[in-house]
Amino acid sequence: MTRARPAQTLLAALATMVAAWPITTLFVGGAWIDGTFGLVLLGALLGMAGRALDLPPMLTLSCQLIGVTLTVVVTHLHDHLDTSLPSALRALGADAHHTVTAYAAPAPTSVGVIFFIELIIAIIAITVDFLAVTGRSPALAGVPLLVEFVISAANSGGSLHPKYSFALGLAWLAMLYAASERSARDWSGLRARIPGRPSNPTALLGGHDFGPLTRTAGVGALIAALVIAGSLPAASQKFVAKGLARGAGSGATVGFSSDLDLQRNLTDRDQSPVLTFRTADLNPPPLRALIADNYAGDHWVPDRPSYLLHGDNDSPLQRWGTNTAPTNATPYTITVTQNSMPPPFVVAPTQVSSADFGGTSWSYDPLTTQPSTSRLQEDYSVRYLSQPATARPTSETVDPANFTADLKVDSSSASLINALVKKAAPSGTRFQKVTAIQDYFRDSGGFTYSLTLDATRKDPSGRPLDPISNFLVTRQGYCMQFATAMVMAARSIGVPARLGVGFLPGTVGTSGSYQVHQSDAHAWPELYFAGMGWTRFEPTPGVRTGLAPPYASPTVGSPESSAPRRSVPSARSSRPSDSASSAPRTSVGTTSTAGHPQLIWLLWVLVALLLIAAALAIVPLLARWSRRRLHAGHGAGDDAARVQAQWDDLVSRMEDLGIDPAPQVSPRSQEEHYRLHLVVGREGRESLHRAVDVLERVRYSGRPGPSDDLSAPAEDLLMRIRRGRSFRTRVAATLFPRSGRRAVRSLFVRRDRD
Amino acid sequence: MNHSAPIDSLPQPATQRSAISLDDVRRVAGDIQASVAGVIEGKSDAIATAVVVLLAEGHLLIEDVPGVGKTMLAKALARSIDCTMRRLQFTPDLLPSDVTGVSIFNQDSHQFEFRRGAVFAGIVVGDEINRASPKTQSALLECMEENQVTVDGQTYLLQRPFMVMATQNPIEMEGTYPLPEAQRDRFMARISMGYPTAAAEMRMLDLHSAHRPLDALRPVADAALVLRAIEAVAGVYASGALRQYIVDLVTATRTAPGVRLGASPRSALQLLRAARAQAALDGRDHVLPEDVQRLWIPVLSHRVIMGGDASGRSASDTLAQLLERVPVPAHAR
Known part of the structure; x- marks a missing residue:
């Protein structure tokens, strides 16, 4: 048991869990904690077992890795243990990737996140165990612990509370102490032999007593862990997960940059909600803050309201010009309870019909019905119109004269846009065409939602492509690119289109209210159709935005309409298949293989680990079988070798039954040894004596003959021994023979000289 | 025959004699052991080793403090076998010729004639061998190794069986010449007697105070038998x-x-x-x-x-x- 070093193992596992503690600040809820704890414990137990069996370190490590990886895979993917495993893994990877890139900390704990957190921490735990316990270098084990800690430290919004670093320092020091105390104890034999010498081992060796120095250093390290961690400013960190970590400043200010680039907002890790609201609408629309219809070649210029009418609480808003109300719509209300949008911005769904801003004076643009306030109003309610799935335009034509700005096509990307329209919507009405275009962006066109844009490509003449063309070529972007491209596509077929900018409805909390964060920032196209008014479309893929608006869904009742909603974390975590079914949509076409090479690599590792595990299970038996065969081959011509092989076989089979031989003594001494350790009765002892007698005669009398054979007494003896052993021992001797294990071990260490 | 004896006149090993069976060897050895054990109380290990050395044609070094029966063991072993036994008390003035023999001039025959030294015996007991001068020691040790003596160009074969049992005192005393490593190497085995147990010592007082047990010792084997046993052992x-x-x-x-x-x-x-x-x-x-x-x-x-x-x-x-x-x-x- 001392070889297994349980105390040090548990300390190493504890240190890993302590280093994982700050991860609780990164994700909502602790759904990953139980699983992680179990896996870390499993890794520790496997490590102890490996050490107790005195396996070579690399074999122990492999066993730990295989056991833990298999457990993670079986726990999370037990429904996919067939050919669908790669795709399920990919889906998990995409889910985790989406979560860490799209959400500010604390992000929801999606299945993918849980899977990878568990796997990563378990592997770190095994690394720590390997370094600190198997490899006896606890100081070095600080490196993986630090890596684990940095994952949290780099990704949390502010600076981590010093308690995390303090606890980790403490755990690490405890690990160091346990290991050095053990190695100090190893010197005690020396101490015992030389009486009258100082009891301190280092002093005994003529060295100095480092005890006080190390104690001071340890306490100093702990104080530093507290003081430095507490006093460092929360610098902008850039590490590991791009989305979570790409700091764009913290604080609760909400701003849209002049070029309306939402990337900064999207990657914001600010945890404080911009907005909290409630609504009875089961599928609340995005909340708009701005409208833009002027695309300046590479960015949008936000519209300034041309008219501002004073708003009266709860009285219907006036609509001017092209801002017509939908003919077929249901009114809903959202009630904002916490608003931190700086004035004059106020977010509200499109198609506001009336609003109540309490005592704050507010105004609205009759051309867009976008309200604005002069000062921050924390709670307000807005009534808006929501169009059902059956809503369709009353007329396909509009008067272009009324929409000059909203029909202006971006010239540099026109050719690619036209080609896209031709491909995505070759025929049909304009409404059918834009729906098809939306579907093309969301699904069939092979576009990938990504916060990082691909490198800018060049056109045949060598000039860099404009942003829209580049997006159409690389098929990778976030809402801004999708919305802009769809606006241009709609305009190219004569549908007036503009850009709406605001927020997705955010996440539903336990109380049923929605929380909107900076990272929920979103942009979408608004298209004008007679009878529908300015209508929101959703070209950004469902992994980010959830469902398309009902009227713009390709066919009502299609699989897509039953797809899960994106923004309900509780639904996600309770239905593991959600992410698996929605994720592959983002990775169709070009991305299905090239997009996740690391997952394919992981799969290969997994397959290799499985193969190794299978090999391990078969090898002991195989090794034993081959050894016996070797002996049999030996004994073919030589009586002495044959009897010797019979004896070796007897010894190793007794060893399998838990009776160790004395190390290389004479036959008679071996008999003495066995007599001491065997309870086989008089007949068994006689069999043993007969066997030893044959061996001795053959080995030393120089007259071995064919009649010399100890297999009969050996079988008799083994039968008697087996009768006295426990069922477990007998099963272990059959399935996992000790001699076979030793044979495997010798493969890993070095061959015994024989 | 009073002139120097040439090689062929000395007793030769009886090669033509048939070797005895191993059972006989065991019996003979057992007899000898029992016979010696009747004199030396409670030292069966030492006795057994002495018999082993005898049968292996080696020489025995007995090292122990005075009075524990070193010489007694040697004498008892020699007497148990009916063969010639010579005792040499090594002293600093003992000369090599006392060990090997010397050629002296015979006035009557006007010839040199060889007087055999102490080594011309079946069993030679060398008492306190470390008291003799190195020169004398090496004279004995040469005989032990070669089983022959060369004096004045004449080579004389020694008897068989030939066994030297030398005793030496482990306590460093004045006037001792410890055996060098090379010469100690010539002895097949070294044993030490050790003090007897209290019971053995008690029995010894009972038995040996009245008469000398050595006198009562009767041979249980003769040289020829021992020689045949030695030949059987070699097989x-x-x-x-x-x-x-x-x-x-x-x-x-x-x-x-x-x-x-x-x-x-x-x-x-x-x-x-x-x-x-x-x-x-x-x-x-x-x-x-x-x-x-x-x-x-x-x-x-x-x-x-x-x-x-x-x-x-x-x-x-x-x-x-x-x-x-x-x-x-x-x-x-």
């Missing part, structure tokens, strides 16, 4: 595995920590011969590792010289450790 089989074991053991002494001088190849040879005798003593026709182990310390302990860094460990301790450590091979390599 005991030692397998390859066993010879390998001896080589492994002897080699291990040369690398053991604290050892200044390891065992010589001669010691391997003598160990094997002794082991053969031991096997024969047990009535076995082949040697077992146990025989080697039994004789390992008596045969080796006076040949292994411990160095200065042995930190007080004796050669016997080191040898015992080697016996534990060196594996018994299953076959010759």
Whole structure:
């Protein structure tokens, strides 16, 4: 048991869990904690077992890795243990990737996140165990612990509370102490032999007593862990997960940059909600803050309201010009309870019909019905119109004269846009065409939602492509690119289109209210159709935005309409298949293989680990079988070798039954040894004596003959021994023979000289 | 015949005589042991080793404090065998010629004639061999090795069986000349008597106070029988595995920590011969590792010289450790 070093193992596992503690600040809820704890414990137990069996370190490590990886895979993917495993893994990877890139900390704990957190921490735990316990270098084990800690430290919004670093320092020091105390104890034999010498081992060796120095250093390290961690400013960190970590400043200010680039907002890790609201609408629309219809070649210029009418609480808003109300719509209300949008911005769904801003004076643009306030109003309610799935335009034509700005096509990307329209919507009405275009962006066109844009490509003449063309070529972007491209596509077929900018409805909390964060920032196209008014479309893929608006869904009742909603974390975590079914949509076409090479690599590792595990299970038996065969081959011509092989076989089979031989003594001494350790009765002892007698005669009398054979007494003896052993021992001797294990071990260490 | 005896006039080994069976060897050896044990109380191990050395045609060094029966053992063994026995009390003024013999001029025959020294006997008991001068010591030791004496160009063969039993005192005293390593190596085994147990000492007082037991000792074997037993012993089989074991053991002494001088190849040879005798003593026709182990310390302990860094460990301790450590091979390599 001392070889297994349980105390040090548990300390190493504890240190890993302590280093994982700050991860609780990164994700909502602790759904990953139980699983992680179990896996870390499993890794520790496997490590102890490996050490107790005195396996070579690399074999122990492999066993730990295989056991833990298999457990993670079986726990999370037990429904996919067939050919669908790669795709399920990919889906998990995409889910985790989406979560860490799209959400500010604390992000929801999606299945993918849980899977990878568990796997990563378990592997770190095994690394720590390997370094600190198997490899006896606890100081070095600080490196993986630090890596684990940095994952949290780099990704949390502010600076981590010093308690995390303090606890980790403490755990690490405890690990160091346990290991050095053990190695100090190893010197005690020396101490015992030389009486009258100082009891301190280092002093005994003529060295100095480092005890006080190390104690001071340890306490100093702990104080530093507290003081430095507490006093460092929360610098902008850039590490590991791009989305979570790409700091764009913290604080609760909400701003849209002049070029309306939402990337900064999207990657914001600010945890404080911009907005909290409630609504009875089961599928609340995005909340708009701005409208833009002027695309300046590479960015949008936000519209300034041309008219501002004073708003009266709860009285219907006036609509001017092209801002017509939908003919077929249901009114809903959202009630904002916490608003931190700086004035004059106020977010509200499109198609506001009336609003109540309490005592704050507010105004609205009759051309867009976008309200604005002069000062921050924390709670307000807005009534808006929501169009059902059956809503369709009353007329396909509009008067272009009324929409000059909203029909202006971006010239540099026109050719690619036209080609896209031709491909995505070759025929049909304009409404059918834009729906098809939306579907093309969301699904069939092979576009990938990504916060990082691909490198800018060049056109045949060598000039860099404009942003829209580049997006159409690389098929990778976030809402801004999708919305802009769809606006241009709609305009190219004569549908007036503009850009709406605001927020997705955010996440539903336990109380049923929605929380909107900076990272929920979103942009979408608004298209004008007679009878529908300015209508929101959703070209950004469902992994980010959830469902398309009902009227713009390709066919009502299609699989897509039953797809899960994106923004309900509780639904996600309770239905593991959600992410698996929605994720592959983002990775169709070009991305299905090239997009996740690391997952394919992981799969290969997994397959290799499985193969190794299978090999391990078969090898002991195989090794034993081959050894016996070797002996049999030996004994073919030589009586002495044959009897010797019979004896070796007897010894190793007794060893399998838990009776160790004395190390290389004479036959008679071996008999003495066995007599001491065997309870086989008089007949068994006689069999043993007969066997030893044959061996001795053959080995030393120089007259071995064919009649010399100890297999009969050996079988008799083994039968008697087996009768006295426990069922477990007998099963272990059959399935996992000790001699076979030793044979495997010798493969890993070095061959015994024989 | 009073002139110098040429080689062919001396008793020759009876090669033509048939060797006796191993059972007979065991019986003869048992008789001798019993006979000696009647004189020396409670020292069966020492007696057995002495008989082994006799049957292996070796020489015995008995090292112990005075008065524990060293000389008694030697004498009892000699008397148990009906063969000539000479005793040499080694003193600093003992001359080599006293050991080997000398040619003196015979006035009557006007010829030099050879007077045989003390070594011309079946069993030679050399008392306190470390008191003699090195020159005298080496004269004896040459006879032991060569089984012959050369004086004035004439070579005289010694009797067979020929066994020297030398005693020496371990306590350093004035006027002693300790045997050099090379000469100690000539003795097959070294034993020490040790003090008898209280019971054995009590019995000794009971039996030996009234009469001298040595006087009552009657021979149980004669020289010819012993010689045949010796020849039978030489035929005991030692397998390859066993010879390998001896080589492994002897080699291990040369690398053991604290050892200044390891065992010589001669010691391997003598160990094997002794082991053969031991096997024969047990009535076995082949040697077992146990025989080697039994004789390992008596045969080796006076040949292994411990160095200065042995930190007080004796050669016997080191040898015992080697016996534990060196594996018994299953076959010759």
